[in-house]
Amino acid sequence: MRNLAEHRRETAEKELGSTQVKRNVSIVGLVIFSVTLLSVPICQLISDGLRGEPPHIFRAINLLPVPNLTEIAQYEDTLEEESVLTHWLLPSVQTVLTRVFFIGNEQAYLGRDGWLFYRADIDSLITPDSQETASTALTAIIDFNRQLQARDITLIIVPTPVKPTIHPEKFSARYSDPNAPIQNPNYAAFVETLTAEGVLAYDPAPLLFAAARREPQYLKTDTHWKPEAMERVAERLAAFIEEKVRLPSEPSFTYVKTPEDTVNIGDIAKMLKLPTGQKLFPQERVTRRVVETSIDRQSAQNSEILFLGDSFSNIYSLAGMGWGDSSGFVEHLSAALARPIDKIVINAGGADATRQALVQALNRGRDRLTGKRVLVYQFATRELFSGDWKLLSIPQIQTAEQLQTTSTDQSEDLTVTATIKARTKPPMPRTVPYSECIIALHLENLRTSNLPEEFVVFLWGMRENQWTAAATFKVGQKVKLHLRPWTAVETEYGSYNRKELETEDAWLLDVYWGEVP
Numbered sequence: 001m002r003n004l005a006e007h008r009r010e011t012a013e014k015e016l017g018s019t020q021v022k023r024n025v026s027i028v029g030l031v032i033f034s035v036t037l038l039s040v041p042i043c044q045l046i047s048d049g050l051r052g053e054p055p056h057i058f059r060a061i062n063l064l065p066v067p068n069l070t071e072i073a074q075y076e077d078t079l080e081e082e083s084v085l086t087h088w089l090l091p092s093v094q095t096v097l098t099r100v101f102f103i104g105n106e107q108a109y110l111g112r113d114g115w116l117f118y119r120a121d122i123d124s125l126i127t128p129d130s131q132e133t134a135s136t137a138l139t140a141i142i143d144f145n146r147q148l149q150a151r152d153i154t155l156i157i158v159p160t161p162v163k164p165t166i167h168p169e170k171f172s173a174r175y176s177d178p179n180a181p182i183q184n185p186n187y188a189a190f191v192e193t194l195t196a197e198g199v200l201a202y203d204p205a206p207l208l209f210a211a212a213r214r215e216p217q218y219l220k221t222d223t224h225w226k227p228e229a230m231e232r233v234a235e236r237l238a239a240f241i242e243e244k245v246r247l248p249s250e251p252s253f254t255y256v257k258t259p260e261d262t263v264n265i266g267d268i269a270k271m272l273k274l275p276t277g278q279k280l281f282p283q284e285r286v287t288r289r290v291v292e293t294s295i296d297r298q299s300a301q302n303s304e305i306l307f308l309g310d311s312f313s314n315i316y317s318l319a320g321m322g323w324g325d326s327s328g329f330v331e332h333l334s335a336a337l338a339r340p341i342d343k344i345v346i347n348a349g350g351a352d353a354t355r356q357a358l359v360q361a362l363n364r365g366r367d368r369l370t371g372k373r374v375l376v377y378q379f380a381t382r383e384l385f386s387g388d389w390k391l392l393s394i395p396q397i398q399t400a401e402q403l404q405t406t407s408t409d410q411s412e413d414l415t416v417t418a419t420i421k422a423r424t425k426p427p428m429p430r431t432v433p434y435s436e437c438i439i440a441l442h443l444e445n446l447r448t449s450n451l452p453e454e455f456v457v458f459l460w461g462m463r464e465n466q467w468t469a470a471a472t473f474k475v476g477q478k479v480k481l482h483l484r485p486w487t488a489v490e491t492e493y494g495s496y497n498r499k500e501l502e503t504e505d506a507w508l509l510d511v512y513w514g515e516v517p
Contacts, residue, residue, distance in 0.1 A: 039085075040083075040085055043084055043085055044083065044084050044085070071474070074425070074472075074474070077428060078467075078472055080428070082467075090273055091273060091274055091275040091276075091278075092275065094272060094273055094274055095274055095275060095278065095280070098110065098272065098274065098280055099280060104116070104119075104272060105271070105272060105273065106119065106431075107119050107120075107268075107271040107430070107431055107432075108268045108269075108271045108272045109122060109171070111170045111171040111172075112169075112170050112171065112172070112173065113170065113220075114220055114221075114281065115167070115170040115171070115220050115221070116220065116221045116222075116266065116268040116269055116272070116281065117163060117164055117170075117171055117268065118162075118163070118223045118267075118268050118271075118433060120382055120386060121162035121163055121164055121223065121382055122164055122171070123382075123386065124162060124184060124381065124382035124384075124385045124386055125162070125164060125165065125182055125183065125184050126184075127184070127385055127386070130184055130186055130384075130385035130386070131186050133384070133385050133386060133387065133389070134184075134186045134187075134189075134190050134384050134385055136389045137190070137351070137383070137384045137387065137389040138190060138193055138194060139389070139391070140352075140389040140390065140391055140392075141155075141157060141194065141199060141377075141389075142194070142197050142199065143391055144355065144377075144392070145197070145198070145199045147393070147394040148369075148375055148394070151369055151372075151394075151397070152373070153369065153372050153373060153374065153375050154200065154244070154245050154373065154374050154375070155199060155200065155375050155377060156200045156201070156202060156240070156241065156244070156245075156374060156375070156376050156377070157194070157199060157200070157201045157202075157377045157378075157379075158201075158202050158203075158204065158237060158376060158377065158378040158379075159191075159201065159203060159205075159379060159380075159381045159384065160204065160225075160233075160310075160312045160378055160379065160380050160381060161181060161183075161204065161205040161208060161209075161381055162223070162380055162381055162382050163218045163223060163224075164182060165181045165182050165183060165205060165209075165381065166181060166205065166208045166209050166212045166217050166218060167212055167216065167217070167218055168182045178209075180209070181205040181206065181208075181209040183205070183381070184381070184384070184385050186384075186385070187381065187384070190384060191203065200244055202236070202237050202240045204233040204236065204237070205381075207232065207233060207236055208225070208229055208232075208233065211229065211232065217229040219266050219284055219286070220266065220281075220284060221265065221266025221267075221268055221269040221281045221284060222266030222267050222268060222269075222284070222315075222433075223266075223267055223268060223311075223433050224267075224311065224312055224315045225312065225315075226286060227286050227287065227288035227289065227316055227327065230312075230315075230316065230328070230329050230332065231289065231332045233329075234329055234332035234333040234335075234336055235332070235336045237333060237336075237376070238333055238336030238337045239336075241305075241337065241374060241376070242337070245373065245374050247304050247305075247339070247373055247374070248304060248373065249304060249339070251337065251338030251339045252338070252339070253293055253294060253295055253299075253334075253338055253339060253340065254293065254294070254338075255291055255292065255293045255334070255335040255338070256291075256292040256293070257289040257290065257291055257292075257335065258289065258290045258292065259287050259288075259289055259290075260287070260288055260289070260290050260324065260327070261285060261286070261287050262285070262286055262287075262288060262316075262323050262324040263283045263284070263285045264283060264284065264322040264323050265281070265282075265283050265284070265322075266281070266284060267321075267433035267434070267435075268433065269281040270430060270435065270465065271430050271431065271432075271433065273430050286323070288316050288323070288324055288327040289327055289332075290324070290326045290327045291326055291327055291331035291332060291334070291335050292326070293334070293335070295334070295340045297491070299340045300340045300341060300342050300343070301342050302340075302342075302371060303339065303340040303341050303342045303371075303372075304339075304371060304372060304373040304374060305337075305339070305340075305341045305342065305372065305373070305374045305375075305376065306341075306342045306343070306344070306358075306368060306369065306372045306374070306375045306376070307330050307333070307341050307342065307343040307344070307345070307375075307376045307378070308343075308344050308345070308349075308354035308355065308358065308375065308376070308377045308378065309329065309330065309343065309344075309345040309349075309350075309354065309376075309377075309378040309379070310345070310346065310347060310348065310349050310350040310353075310354070310378065310379055310380055310383075311347040311348065311380075311433065311434065312329065312378065312380060313328055313329040313330055313343075313345045313378055314328060314345050314346075314347055314495050315328060316328040316329075317329070317330065317331060317345070317495075318345075318347075318495045318496070320436055320496060321347075321434075329378070330343050330345065333376075342368065342372070344357050344358055344368070344494075345495045346494070346495055346496070346497065346498055347434045347495065347496055347497035347498075348432065348433075348434060348497045349497075349498070350378075350379030350380050350383040350387060351379065351383040351387025351388050351389050352387070352388055352389060352390045352392070353498060353500065354377075355377075355390075355392050356390070356392060356500060356507075357494075357500075358394075359392045359393070359394060359395070359507065360500075360507045362394060362395045363395055363507045363508050364507070364508065364510075364511070367397070369394070413482070413483065413484050413485075414450070414451070414482075414483055415480065415481070415482050415483070415517065416443075416445065416446075416451060416480070416481055416483055417446050417478060417479070417480045418443035418444055418445050418446050418478070418479060418481070419443065419444045419446060419476065419477070419478050419479075420441055420442070420443060420473055420474065420475050420476060420477050420478075420479060421442045421443065421444050421454070421475065422441075422442040422475060422501055422503065422506070423439065423440070423441050423442070423473055423474075423475060424439045424440045424441075424461075424499035424500065424501060425439060425461070425471070425499065426439055426461030426462040426467060426471050426499060427462070429462060429465040429466060429467065430465050432497070434496070434497040435462070435463075435464050435465045436460070436462060436463055436464070436496050436497060437460075437461050437462040437496070437497045437498070437499060438458050438459065438460060438461060438493065438496050438497065438498040438499070439458070439459065439460075439461030439470060439471065439498075439499050440456055440457070440458055440498070440499060440500055440501045440506075441456065441457045441459065441470075441473065441479075441514070442454065442456055442501055442503075442506050442509070443455055443456070443457055443479075446478070451510075452509070452510055454509055455509050455510045455511070455512060456501065456506055456509045456510070456511045456512070457481060457483065457511070457512050457513070457514035458486060458493070458498065458511065458512070458513055458514065459481070459513065459514040459515060459516070460515075461499065468516075469516055470514075470516060479516075480516075480517060481514040481515065481516060481517070482514065482515045482516075482517050483512040483513065483514050484512060484513045484514075484515075485512060485513070486511040486512055486513050488513070489513045493513065
């Protein structure tokens with residue numbers, strides 16, 4: 001007896017075999033297909049010529065004789081990013097899809113009343129196979145807590161709810177009257193286990209959810225919270241810290257808060273890739289409170305509190321995000337506690353980037369944990385179900401002699417020619433909520449005698465949602481860069497989304513900031 005698959009195959013063969021296509025129809029179809037197929041490279045070739053750039057097809061020669069999969073993928077990504085037809089057609093097509101058919105794209109979902117949602121946030125709440133990732137996150141955080149306890153440091157985690165958790169009614173009418181925050185099914189068990197293991201956790205979701213029944217707590221077209229919501233959470237977190245931890249020094253700093261308006265377009269609206277100047281999603285205006293204080297950089301570094309955070313802490317603090325500066329989560333937490341706070345805050349750094357940056361600093365002889373009594377670890381809850389949670393070992397406390405030995409004098413600006421041994425890669429533009437990204441190069445020194453044989457360079461891989469020249473660098477390529485000590489620019493660039501090298505050997509190397517001359 002034939003099975004269903006065999007029956008369908010025979011039916012398809014009969015129908016295809018009896019299909020008759022007239023000669024003129026075949027010719028027209030072939031011409032249309034050929035023109036469509038050839039129009040893409042022809043338009044690209046003309047565009048490259050008008051801009052005075054070598055044709056993209058010539059870049060394929062660099063893949064010879066035997067390209068590997070990584071090189072092929074990089075070449076395809078470059079073609080996609082720099083395709084002239086993509087830049088011409090996609091904004092207009094997306095406008096029609098959004099305006100007429102109410103359709104977003106692979107990164108942005110359209111909600112109700114002009115609200116937009118980040119797909120990764122939605123996925124983090126509904127993904128059915130998130131238990132394994134949550135278990136990995138649990139293991140990493142418990143291990144991190146154990147290592148901090150060995151240094152007599154109290155860990156407090158702050159899992160920050162994503163937008164659809166607090167405002168599900170703005171995504172779907174099915175949640176028009178929610179009675180509790182919408183969380184991943186594994187979230188409650190995660191918090192319960194973490195608490196049972198002795199890790200302190202402050203969950204701002206109930207506070208934000210209750211306030212959201214009165215007024216919006218998140219930006220309509222952005223992934224992040226509004227200034228007043230952020231400030232309210234900072235005040236409650238400060239009270240939580242004072243309740244749970246006895247800090248040795250008394251508060252001694254004063255703060256002044258000044259209202260200031262900011263207008264910007266949300267990061268999710270940018271991910272829709274609509275035309276510049278589009279009117280479907282107008283700019284939003286917020287009033288943030290700028291925090292002014294006499295605290296200097298040295299006082300912050302000597303604080304008893306170290307704060308690790310992601311873009312929820314950077315927004316309103318990192319000017320490059322477009323929502324102003326000096327009015328972010330750490331600034332308001334510092335004001336609520338009336339004491340300085342040392343911080344490592346990196347966009348997209350919730351699961352591992354901030355912890356990794358801390359461990360790297362320790363490995364390179366800069367002990368960011370000296371004198372600390374509290375470590376506040378803030379991350380978006382989406383990271384619990386989709387992040388890359390690594391087990392990272394905090395190095396042993398080093399003596400003054402060891403710190404002097406491992407520290408390197410990086411006081412000189414210089415230009416170097418070096419060979420790329422390893423590199424990281426920025427994301428495709430407009431596929432993540434951040435328009436800037438820093439990449440890392442592991443370089444081998446060729447000509448400059450006053451540099452070590454190998455070192456790491458951070459440099460821009462993406463600016464304003466456009467890849468830089470460095471984004472196309474390849475392993476084995478010789479590059480000429482102008483270098484500055486990373487310590488000299490870390491305050492300015494250290495909070496941007498950063499793609500680190502994964503090899504722990506690179507964590508011991510000297511680090512510089514690089515620019516293409």
